[in-house]
Amino acid sequence: MNAPYITLEDLILDAKFISWVKNPDTVDGQFWINWAAKSEENQLILEQAKAIILELAKDDDEPIQDELNDLWSRIEATNDAFDKEKAKQNAVVHQLSFIKSWQKVAAVFVGFGVVVALILFLLNQKVNISTQYAENQKIQLPDGSFVVLNANSSVSFADDWDEQSPREVWLEGEAFFSVTHTANHQKFIVHTNDLDVQVLGTKFNVNARASKTRVVLNSGKVKLFLHQEKNQEVDMKPGELVDFSANNKAFIKKVVKTKVFSAWVNKELVFEDTSLGEIAQLLEDNYGYKVKFVNEELANLTFTGTADTENINLLFTILQKTFNITIQKQGNNLIINN
Known part of the structure; x- marks a missing residue:
C-alpha cells in the first residue's frame, strides 16, 4: 500500500x-x-x-x-x-x-x-492543495483571502463558503495567511492537529509540523484554542510569537521580529541568532534533507544572515565559510563536520 x-x-x-x-x-x-x-x-x-x-x-x-x-x-x-x-x-x-x-x-x-x-x-467537497519540497504556492480562498503555502505542506478547505458559517482551513505544514475582514465579522479558523487559530481579519504565519505548532502574528488579532482543553485559549497581539508543544501541552509566548518568520513568502530566509540545529530542521522540513552532525556541538552554533529559498546551495557555502565547517551532500543526506 x-x-x-x-x-x-x-x-x-x-x-x-x-x-x-x-x-x-x-x-x-x-x-x-x-x-x-x-x-x-x-x-x-x-x-x-x-x-x-x-x-x-x-x-x-x-x-x-x-x-x-x-x-x-x-x-x-x-x-x-x-x-x-x-x-x-x-x-x-x-x-x-x-x-x-x-x-x-x-x-x-x-x-x-x-x-x-x-x-x-x-x-x-473539499479542495486539497499540497506543495513539494522546495516549492511555494499562493492560493486564493473562496472569500478572497490569500494563503501562501510553504514547501512540504498542505491545506484543505470547502469549495464554497457561505456568509454565515465560519471560514475554515485545515493545515499541515506551514502557511502565511492574509485574511479579509467581512462586514458581518465572520470568523476565520485555521485547524492544525493540536490547536485552532481563530481570527476575523489579519496577517499571520502558522507552522504546524510534528508535535509543535508555532503562530506568529503580523497584524490584527488572533485567538488560539487548544483541541484537548476546551477552556484553554491564548490571545495574541501583533509582533507576538506563540509556540505550543503537544508533548507537554505548554504555550510559550514572546515578542519577535515577524519578518524573520514570514520572509519565506518573498523567497527569502532570514536568520537571527538561529542555531545550526534549527537550520537543520528547516532543511529537513522544507527541502527533504536528512542532516547529521558528526560533532553534536556544532548544532549549537548560531547564525545571523539571509539566504535565497530557491538557491539553498548558496546557504551551504555561506555556512561553511562562516564556521569553517564542511557540508557534504550524499543524495538527500547532509553530513556536517568540522
Missing part, C-alpha cells in the same frame, strides 16, 4: 480498503487504523468512506437504467459547473474526478444509493 490517501475517492476505489470494511478482521486493518490516527481529517475521511461502502452493502439490486441515465446527467452537470468555478482560481487544486471514475465506481459498487451519496459529497 502506497498511501497516504488524501481524498474520499482514493479510499472508496481501493480494493483492499473495501475488503477491510466488509471484513474488519483482515490483516490490513491496522494499516487503516494507523492512517486514520494521524489526523482528525484522516479519521473523518475514513468514516465517510466506510459509511458509503456499508450503505451500499445493504442494496444488492441492479440500478434501474432510466434512473441511472438521469443520475449520470446530474453528475455531468455538477462536474461541469465545478470545473467552471475552479477555472477562476489560479491555484492548482485536486478535485474528485467523478466523470472518469464512474465506471470504476460502478464496477466496485453495484447500487443506486452509493452514487447518490457521492453526489452529495461532490456538492460539498
